[in-house]
Each structure stands twice: as C-alpha cells, then as structure tokens.
Amino acid sequence: MPDQNELAAFNEAVLPHLGTAYNLARWLTRNDQDAEDVVQEASLRAFKYWKGFSGRDCRSWLLAIVRNTYYSWLRQRSDQPELTEDGEVDNVDDSTPSPETLLLQNADREMLRSALEDLRVEFREVIVLREMEGLSYKEIADISDVPIGTVMSRLARARKQLQIYLTNSSARNSL
Amino acid sequence: MTCKDTRNLLNAYVDGELDSAGSLSVENHVQQCASCLSGMENLRALASLIENGALRFNASRHLKRNVQAAIRAANPGAGSPLFGWRWASALASVVVIVALTWGVTTQWRRSSEETLLFNNIVSSHVRSMMANHITDVSSSDSHTVKPWFGGKLDYSPPAKDLTGQGFRLIGGRLDYLDNRPVAALVYQRSQHFINLFVWPVRTTEITQDGQLSRQGYNIIHWTQSGMTYWLISDLNPAELSECARLLKE
Numbered sequence: 001m002p003d004q005n006e007l008a009a010f011n012e013a014v015l016p017h018l019g020t021a022y023n024l025a026r027w028l029t030r031n032d033q034d035a036e037d038v039v040q041e042a043s044l045r046a047f048k049y050w051k052g053f054s055g056r057d058c059r060s061w062l063l064a065i066v067r068n069t070y071y072s073w074l075r076q077r078s079d080q081p082e083l084t085e086d087g088e089v090d091n092v093d094d095s096t097p098s099p100e101t102l103l104l105q106n107a108d109r110e111m112l113r114s115a116l117e118d119l120r121v122e123f124r125e126v127i128v129l130r131e132m133e134g135l136s137y138k139e140i141a142d143i144s145d146v147p148i149g150t151v152m153s154r155l156a157r158a159r160k161q162l163q164i165y166l167t168n169s170s171a172r173n174s175l
Numbered sequence: 176m177t178c179k180d181t182r183n184l185l186n187a188y189v190d191g192e193l194d195s196a197g198s199l200s201v202e203n204h205v206q207q208c209a210s211c212l213s214g215m216e217n218l219r220a221l222a223s224l225i226e227n228g229a230l231r232f233n234a235s236r237h238l239k240r241n242v243q244a245a246i247r248a249a250n251p252g253a254g255s256p257l258f259g260w261r262w263a264s265a266l267a268s269v270v271v272i273v274a275l276t277w278g279v280t281t282q283w284r285r286s287s288e289e290t291l292l293f294n295n296i297v298s299s300h301v302r303s304m305m306a307n308h309i310t311d312v313s314s315s316d317s318h319t320v321k322p323w324f325g326g327k328l329d330y331s332p333p334a335k336d337l338t339g340q341g342f343r344l345i346g347g348r349l350d351y352l353d354n355r356p357v358a359a360l361v362y363q364r365s366q367h368f369i370n371l372f373v374w375p376v377r378t379t380e381i382t383q384d385g386q387l388s389r390q391g392y393n394i395i396h397w398t399q400s401g402m403t404y405w406l407i408s409d410l411n412p413a414e415l416s417e418c419a420r421l422l423k424e
Contacts, residue, residue, distance in 0.1 A: 007246070015239060022234035036238055043242045044249055101213060104220045109228045116230065130190065131225040137192050147294040149301045149390075156186045163217055166224075 010050050014043070017059045020133055021066045027128045028070045030117055042069040057139070064143045067125070100167055106174065107166035115165040123158035130155060176200045181211045183305060189218045197305075292353060297389050299350050300370045300407045303359070309368060310346030310361050320347045324358050332358035332373040332402070335422060342369065342418050352405075353377075362418065369408035369418060376403045386412065395419045 021042065026035035042065045053061060107115075116124060125144060129135045141148045181204045187193045188201045205212040303309045312323040320334040327349055336344040342362045350359040350372065357374040376398055384397040393415045395406040406419050 007250070010246075011243065015242070018239055018242065019234050022238060023231050026232040032232075032235075035232070036235070036241070039234070039238065040242055040245050044245055047246050047250065101216045101220050104217055104224070107224060109230075112224055112228045113230060127225070131222060132231050137187070137190070141298075147298040147301075149298050152187060155190075156183075159186065159218060159221055163221055166221075 006050065007047075010047055013058050014046055014050075014062055017062050018043070020059060021062050023132060024063055024125075024128055025066050025070060027116070027124055028067070028121060029073075034073075038066060038070050038073055041073070042066040045069060060135070060139050060143050063129070063133075064145070067143060103167040103170045103174075104163060107170045111166055111169045111173075112162075115162050115169070118165065119158055119161060123154055123161065126151060126154045127158050127162070176204045178204075178208060178211055181205070181208070182214060185211070185214055185218060189215065189222065293387070293389055293394070295352055296372060296394065296405050296407055297392055299352060299359070299372070300392060303348065303350075303361075303370060304368060309348065311348045313346040315344050315346075317344060320344065320360065323347060324349075328356060328358055330375050330402075332360065333422075334360055337362065337418070337421050340421050342421065364408075364410055364414060364418070367408055367410040369406060369410060369415070371422065372405040372407075373402055376401055386416070388412070397423065399423060 018039065021039050022035060025038040025042070026032065029035045029038060042062070045068075046062055046065050049065075116127060119127065122144075126140060129140045129143065130137075135143070137148050137151045140151045144151065146154075181201055184193060184197055184201050188198055193201065205215055312320055314320050315336060315338060317334040317336045321331065324332055324334075324347060332347075334344065334347060338344065342364050345361050345363050345368075348359040348361065350357050352372055353374065355374060357372050360371040360373065362369040362371065386393070386395045388394065392407050392409055393412045395404075395415055397404050397419065404419075404422070406415060406422070408415055408418075410418070
C-alpha cells in the first residue's frame with residue numbers, strides 16, 4: 001500500500017515533467033482532451049511502477065510511459081495493430097533535390113504546425129523529442145525503444161519531409 | 176568524404192552528435208561542396224523555424240490537479256482519507272490486474288533485454304562504419320592489438336589474426352555494450368568489415384549460441400571459455416560462419 005512519503009517523492013520527482021509529457025502527448029494525439037487522458041493514464045501507470053524505478057532519468061522514464069500509453073490507447077481506439085518497426089538504417093532519398101533555403105525561411109508558423117501534424121507519428125515523435133525537448137539521440141532511442149541508427153534515419157526523413165512540405169506551401173503562398 | 180557519406184552525417188552534425196573526427200570531415204566537405212552546404216543550411220533553417228515557432232503545447236492548469244486526484248483515487252492510503260467500499264472493490268480489481276501484468280512483464284523483460292542487446296550491437300556496428308572510427312588501434316599484428324587493451328579492460332580479449340584464411344585483422348577499438356566497456360576486434364574481408372565484440376560472460380547472460388539477421392546484418396553469437404562473442408557484418412552468412420568457425424578453433 002503506497003504511503004504518504006511515497007506519493008510525496010513521486011510528486012516531487014515526476015510531476016515537474018508533466019508539461020513535457022503533455023506536449024509529447026498533445027503532438028501524438030493531436031487533440032487537447034485525448035492528450036490529457038493519455039497523460040493522466042500514463043501518470044497512473046508511472047505511479048504504479050514508481051517503486052520499481054531505480055531512477056536515473058525521470059523525464060525520459062515518464063516520456064517512455066507516455067509514449068507506450070499513447071500506443072495502447074491508439075490500439076484500443078482503432079483496433080489497429082501497432083505500427084511495425086521498420087528498423088531500417090536507410091538513407092534519405094538523395095534523388096530529391098534540396099529545397100530552397102529562402103522559401104523555407106519564409107514558411108510561417110501555421111504552415112509549420114500543419115506540416116508537423118501531417119507527419120507520420122514516429123516522425124512527429126522524433127521531431128518533438130529532438131527539436132522541442134532537445135533530447136539526445138541516445139535518450140530518444142531509449143524512450144522510443146529503437147536503435148540509435150533508427151532515430152537518426154527517422155530524424156533525417158522527418159526533416160526532409162518537413163522541408164519539402166514547407167517549401168511547397170511557401171512557394172504557393174508567394175504566387 | 177563523398178556527398179552520400181556527408182548527407183548521412185549532416186543531421187548528426189547539426190545536432191552535435193558527431194565525434195570530432197566526424198565533424199571535421201563534414202566541415203571539410205561542405206567547404207568544397209555547395210550542394211551539401213545548402214543541405215546543412217536547410218537543416219539549420221528548419222531547426223530555427225521550429226525553435227521560434229512556439230510549437231510547444233502548454234498543459235492546462237487543472238492537469239496537474241487532475242493527475243494528483245487520479246493517483247490518490249486509485250491508491251487509497253496514499254492521500255485523502257475515507258473511501259467507501261466502492262474504492263475497496265476498485266482497488267481489488269487493480270490488484271488483480273497488477274498481479275496479472277506482473278507475470279507478463281517479468282517474462283517479457285528477459286526478451287526485451289535480449290532485443291536491446293541485439294539492437295545495441297547493430298547500432299555499435301553501424302556507428303563504427305558511419306563515423307569513420309572503426310579502430311582505436313590499427314594493426315594486423317595480434318601482438319600489438321592484444322596488449323593495447325591491457326589497462327583499458329579488466330580482461331584480455333583474444334586477438335586472432337586470420338589474414339592467412341582471408342579475414343585480415345585490421346585493429347581493435349573500445350566499445351560499450353551490455354552496460355560495460357567491451358573489446359571490439361575488427362576484421363576485413365574484401366570490402367566488408369566485421370566487428371567481433373568480446374566480453375566475459377555474466378551469469379544471467381544469454382548463453383544460447385545462435386545466428387540471426389537484423390537490418391541486413393548477419394550476427395553470430397557464441398560463448399567459449401567464459402567469454403561471450405558477437406560477430407557482426409554485412410558479409411553473407413556462409414562466409415561469416417566460416418569466420419566464426421576459424422575464430423572458435
């Protein structure tokens with residue numbers, strides 16, 4: 001039976017990362033209410049496992065739980081099998097020419113937001129963890145439970161897709 | 176370095192995840208290559224767009240309160256007093272679920288540790304190829320390679336030269352696997368590099384010998400004289416098995 005001290009320790013160590021947890025959940029679910037549900041469920045799970053947590057990095061630990069909770073929520077909801085791990089250490093398609101830097105710089109915030117929302121979920125996830133939370137490849141690999149090589153290739157592909165999306169919409173806008 | 180190599184490393188370079196040798200070769204290349212330079216500028220432009228885009232979502236003020244309330248509700252005794260029989264029965268079902276999942280997770284943990292190790296071995300191999308940092312000590316002489324590990328590890332890995340049999344020892348490197356520093360011995364067969372990771376067996380370790388393939392790499396594992404061996408390469412399974420056989424001899 002958890003006692004007062006345990007709850008206090010949990011609150012002190014884990015709750016400061018709720019903001020980060022919410023941002024990840026919000027980008028994964030793309031919806032306020034769903035994100036709150038996922039964070040709440042993840043926090044319950046986190047507290048359940050709190051005793052067994054040997055505690056090096058609370059933030060990564062909580063983010064990994066948020067991510068897992070999201071995927072089980074998704075499965076329940078859509079009855080779809082979990083996305084299979086592509087696992088490939090593939091190269092970005094080099095045949096796509098590099099977009100114009102200037103067009104990229106002219107992209108506005110709304111474009112960026114919808115570009116990111118349109119990405120496949122495993123790409124969105126690495127962008128959020130790397131660009132918004134500033135996590136290292138190693139931390140992202142641990143959270144997403146994939147090898148570092150996969151983190152690298154996902155990031156490269158995600159960024160390429162964002163660049164292409166943004167330069168296209170920014171070119172359309174300037175017509 | 177070629178454009179293709181550089182493109183593969185650009186993201187890691189911009190993210191500050193390359194070692195100094197890797198960074199240096201990327202910098203040298205982009206000084207002479209406009210196309211890779213613009214690739215790098217695009218990555219930087221995108222990063223600053225995202226940084227300045229205020230894309231983070233902030234949690235509402237009630238989220239923290241709701242989370243705390245949910246935890247207290249699911250764990251009577253951890254907070255508020257006075258819960259009726261409803262909570263007792265809810266708690267009982269939670270206990271049953273926890274008990275059920277406990278069995279599942281302890282069984283699953285072993286295989287997830289294995290998966291993690293496989294993944295880390297593949298990652299180490301891939302990194303050693305990507306960053307042009309395959310050896311810390313380069314020599315085909317086992318009398319140079321073996322002593323180099325002395326003082327760096329608490330065991331002495333075998334460094335067998337198989338040049339005569341078509342697998343040239345090209346050197347050794349310190350790596351980190353299975354939560355400990357390990358020896359990586361590097362062999363070359365025509366254009367293929369082979370990493371051999373060696374460390375002393377832990378009692379809880381995967382002891383079953385075997386062969387598997389991951390992400391296009393072939394991996395052979397065995398234990399011998401208290402050491403665990405992991406051989407990995409993009410070489411075909413038959414030749415890699417031959418290499419393993421010679422190493423075991």
